[in-house]
Amino acid sequence: MDPDRVLEGLDPEQTQAARALRGPVCILAGAGTGKTRAITHRIAHAVAGGVVSEQQVLAVTFTARAAGEMRGRLRSLGAPKVQARTFHSAALRQLGFFWGEAVGGAKPNLIKSKVQAVARAAHSVGQQPDRTGLRDLAGEIEWSKVTQVRPSDYDKAVAKAGRQSPLPEGEVARVFEAYEELCREEHLIDFESVLELTAAMINESPKIAQRVRDQYRYFVVDEFQDVNPLQKLLLDAWLGDRDDLCVVGDPSQTIYSFTGATPDYLTGFGDRYPHATLVRLVRDYRSTPQVVRVANHVIAQAKGATSAHHLTLRAQRPDGPDPIYQEYDDEPAEATGVARKISVLLEEGVPAGEIAVLMRTNSQTAAYEQALGDQGVPFTVRGSERFFERPEIREAVHLLRGARHGAADGEDEPLVRTVRHLLAPLGLVEQAPEGRRARERWESLSALAQLAEDVAAKAGSAGGRATMAHLVDEIDMRMATEHAPGFEGVTLASLHAAKGLEWDAVFLVGLTEGMMPIIYAETDDQVEEERRLFYVGVTRAREHLVMSWSLARSPGGRKSRKPSRFLDGLRPASPSTPGRRDRRKGGVVRCRVCSDALTDAVERKLGRCLDCPSTYDEALLERLREWRRLTARDQKVPAYVIFTDATLQAIAEQEPGSVSRLSAVSGVGSVKLDRYGEAVLALVAGRDPEETVAGDGEEEDE
Incomplete structure (x- = not known):
C-alpha cells in the first residue's frame, strides 16, 4: 500500500502522530479523540514505508477486545501480521515458548x-x-x-x-x-507471576533476550497511564537499550491507582526521553459540545490542571441537548425518575443498547433494576466477569462445538431451532426468571441464541443456509477478539466497568458527597482519582447526559445529603424541583395492614409488610402469570419487563376494578397502564383479555 494513502482521512494531529515513525513518541490522547485510529495508521504507515516489517511490531493494550479491535483495523490497513496483544497474552506466549530452555520441566x-x-x-x-x-x-x-x-x-x-x-x-x-x-x-502460576517470570527470563538470559529483541523491534503501548510497575519491568526487558517506543494515554483517565497503576510513566516520559516527539490529540469526535463543556469543566478543577499534560477537548460534533441536573427526595424516587426519563428516550427512538446508567458502586444497581423493570425497560448488569468466561457460556460453547462435530452434512433442522433446543437444559427457557443470577444466566444464553439468529439471517441474505459450523466459527472469532454478543437492554454498570465504552445517553446517578467522591477517599490524591472517575463517566456520553442525586436514602428520611462537589459550577445555583414532582407518590408509604412505614422496595410495591397477613385470589395470580408469560413471549422480552412478580402479587391482592385503582398499584406506571391496563382489568374481572380487546375493536368499527 502507498504510505501516503494510509494517512488519508486523518486530522492534522493524528497525521502528526502517524508521521512520527521512529520512537520515542508520546501521544497524549483525550477521550473520544481517535487514539486507536492514530496509532494503527502510524503502524500501517511505518510498515508500508518499509520502516519496519509487520512481524517486528508488538502493539500492547490492556484488554483482549481492544487488542482484537486493533488487529482488525491493522488488517484493513494492509498490516495483518502485526502482533496486537495484552501484556499478559504476550508474556504468556513468550514464557511458554522459552520455558523448556529457561526453566525446564513441566510448565505450571x-x-x-x-x-x-x-x-x-x-x-x-x-x-x-x-x-x-x-x-x-x-x-x-x-x-x-x-x-x-x-x-x-x-x-x-x-x-x-x-x-x-x-x-x-x-x-x-x-x-x-x-x-x-x-x-x-x-505448580500453579497467576498472571502477575507470568509477567514477573517473563521479565526475569529475558533479563537473566542474554540468549533469550537477543531472540526476543530480534523478533520485536517496534513497540506501541496503549492506555499507558494504566501501566503498573510490573508491566513496566516487562516492557523495559523487551526494549533493552532501544527507544523505538510509542506510548499513548491520558493522565485525566487514570482510575486504577488502587491496583498499582500509575500515570507517572506517562507524565515522566519526556524526562526519561528528552528527545521524544510529543503529540496532543484534543479533537473530540465522540461527544456533543454540551457534553465536552461539562468534561472540560470537571477536569479543569483537578490538581495539576495547568500542567503540560492537561488536555482541553475541542468538540467536533454538532450541538446537542443541554445536560440535565436533577435532584430527588430519596433514592427510590431517583431510580424511578431515571427509569421514566429512559422510557421517554426509548419512545423518541434511542435504542435501549445505547443507554447506560452509571454509578460509583455495584451495590447501587438494585434500585435501578427494580425501577426499570417497573417501567417495562429491558436492562443488563455489566459486571467484571468477561462474557466468554461465564460458566454457562463455557458450557454452552462446549455443547455447540460438540453439535458441530456431530452434525450430519445435511443438517435438516434450522440453526436457530437447534441452538435453542441445545441451550434449553442450561436455562434458556421461554421467559426470563426474576432472580438476578438466574436472569443474568438467561440473558447470557439469550445473547448466544440471538447470535445464532444473526448468523442465520446473514447466511440467508447471501442465498445460503447457516450451519452449526458457521455459528461456531463466529463464536471463535468473537472469543479471540473479546467481542461478546449483546443483550439488547439498558446497561447498568459501575464507573470503573464503563471505562473504554460509550453510549448515546448516559445517566450518572447517586452524585452525592460520600458516594462521589466515595467516603473512604480521604487524601487529596484519592479525591483527585474520584474526580477523574467522574470525568470518565461524563466522557462516555455521546449526546444525552443526565446527572442526578438524592437528598435522603429512604422515603421520609432526613434530607441531609449534599450534591457532589464535582458538580460545583455546573448545576444550577438553586436546586431544581422537577425531580420531586417526578415522583408518583410523595411522603412515606405505609403498610395498609399495620400502618408501619415501608422502606423495602418489595414491601412498598405490595403496600404491606412482608410478614403482615394478606389474602389474595390464587387463581387470579395464576391467570396474571400465564398472561404475562404469553405476552413476554409474543413481545420477545423477559417476563419481568411486563410486570415483576411483586407487582402481579400486589394486583392479585388489591384486585383493582378501575383504571385509577390500577394506576395506584406500585409498579404500574403510565406506560404500562397504556400498554397492559385493559388486559389486566379484564383478568381481574374474570374475562379473557383478548375477547375484551376484540370486543372494543368491533364496537369502534361500528
Missing part, C-alpha cells in the same frame, strides 16, 4: 480462579472471610505482586502507600505467604 498451570486459590490459602491459616473479603484479599495480593512487594514487607508497603488493608496487615501477609506456598506446591 495457570490459575483459573484467584479467589478460590486465595480462599484455600486463607483457610489454611485459620481465616474464614466471606466472598467480599476474599475479593479484597485477592486484590491486595495482586497489588502487592504488581508493585513488587513481598509478604514480609507488606505492612511497611501499605503504610508507605497510605493504603487501607482489608484485614490487619499481619493477617493479609500470612494469607499472601500461604497463597504463594500453595502455588509452589501445586
Whole structure:
C-alpha cells in the first residue's frame, strides 16, 4: 500500500502522530479523540514505508477486545501480521515458548480462579472471610505482586502507600505467604507471576533476550497511564537499550491507582526521553459540545490542571441537548425518575443498547433494576466477569462445538431451532426468571441464541443456509477478539466497568458527597482519582447526559445529603424541583395492614409488610402469570419487563376494578397502564383479555 494513502482521512494531529515513525513518541490522547485510529495508521504507515516489517511490531493494550479491535483495523490497513496483544497474552506466549530452555520441566498451570486459590490459602491459616473479603484479599495480593512487594514487607508497603488493608496487615501477609506456598506446591502460576517470570527470563538470559529483541523491534503501548510497575519491568526487558517506543494515554483517565497503576510513566516520559516527539490529540469526535463543556469543566478543577499534560477537548460534533441536573427526595424516587426519563428516550427512538446508567458502586444497581423493570425497560448488569468466561457460556460453547462435530452434512433442522433446543437444559427457557443470577444466566444464553439468529439471517441474505459450523466459527472469532454478543437492554454498570465504552445517553446517578467522591477517599490524591472517575463517566456520553442525586436514602428520611462537589459550577445555583414532582407518590408509604412505614422496595410495591397477613385470589395470580408469560413471549422480552412478580402479587391482592385503582398499584406506571391496563382489568374481572380487546375493536368499527 502507498504510505501516503494510509494517512488519508486523518486530522492534522493524528497525521502528526502517524508521521512520527521512529520512537520515542508520546501521544497524549483525550477521550473520544481517535487514539486507536492514530496509532494503527502510524503502524500501517511505518510498515508500508518499509520502516519496519509487520512481524517486528508488538502493539500492547490492556484488554483482549481492544487488542482484537486493533488487529482488525491493522488488517484493513494492509498490516495483518502485526502482533496486537495484552501484556499478559504476550508474556504468556513468550514464557511458554522459552520455558523448556529457561526453566525446564513441566510448565505450571495457570490459575483459573484467584479467589478460590486465595480462599484455600486463607483457610489454611485459620481465616474464614466471606466472598467480599476474599475479593479484597485477592486484590491486595495482586497489588502487592504488581508493585513488587513481598509478604514480609507488606505492612511497611501499605503504610508507605497510605493504603487501607482489608484485614490487619499481619493477617493479609500470612494469607499472601500461604497463597504463594500453595502455588509452589501445586505448580500453579497467576498472571502477575507470568509477567514477573517473563521479565526475569529475558533479563537473566542474554540468549533469550537477543531472540526476543530480534523478533520485536517496534513497540506501541496503549492506555499507558494504566501501566503498573510490573508491566513496566516487562516492557523495559523487551526494549533493552532501544527507544523505538510509542506510548499513548491520558493522565485525566487514570482510575486504577488502587491496583498499582500509575500515570507517572506517562507524565515522566519526556524526562526519561528528552528527545521524544510529543503529540496532543484534543479533537473530540465522540461527544456533543454540551457534553465536552461539562468534561472540560470537571477536569479543569483537578490538581495539576495547568500542567503540560492537561488536555482541553475541542468538540467536533454538532450541538446537542443541554445536560440535565436533577435532584430527588430519596433514592427510590431517583431510580424511578431515571427509569421514566429512559422510557421517554426509548419512545423518541434511542435504542435501549445505547443507554447506560452509571454509578460509583455495584451495590447501587438494585434500585435501578427494580425501577426499570417497573417501567417495562429491558436492562443488563455489566459486571467484571468477561462474557466468554461465564460458566454457562463455557458450557454452552462446549455443547455447540460438540453439535458441530456431530452434525450430519445435511443438517435438516434450522440453526436457530437447534441452538435453542441445545441451550434449553442450561436455562434458556421461554421467559426470563426474576432472580438476578438466574436472569443474568438467561440473558447470557439469550445473547448466544440471538447470535445464532444473526448468523442465520446473514447466511440467508447471501442465498445460503447457516450451519452449526458457521455459528461456531463466529463464536471463535468473537472469543479471540473479546467481542461478546449483546443483550439488547439498558446497561447498568459501575464507573470503573464503563471505562473504554460509550453510549448515546448516559445517566450518572447517586452524585452525592460520600458516594462521589466515595467516603473512604480521604487524601487529596484519592479525591483527585474520584474526580477523574467522574470525568470518565461524563466522557462516555455521546449526546444525552443526565446527572442526578438524592437528598435522603429512604422515603421520609432526613434530607441531609449534599450534591457532589464535582458538580460545583455546573448545576444550577438553586436546586431544581422537577425531580420531586417526578415522583408518583410523595411522603412515606405505609403498610395498609399495620400502618408501619415501608422502606423495602418489595414491601412498598405490595403496600404491606412482608410478614403482615394478606389474602389474595390464587387463581387470579395464576391467570396474571400465564398472561404475562404469553405476552413476554409474543413481545420477545423477559417476563419481568411486563410486570415483576411483586407487582402481579400486589394486583392479585388489591384486585383493582378501575383504571385509577390500577394506576395506584406500585409498579404500574403510565406506560404500562397504556400498554397492559385493559388486559389486566379484564383478568381481574374474570374475562379473557383478548375477547375484551376484540370486543372494543368491533364496537369502534361500528
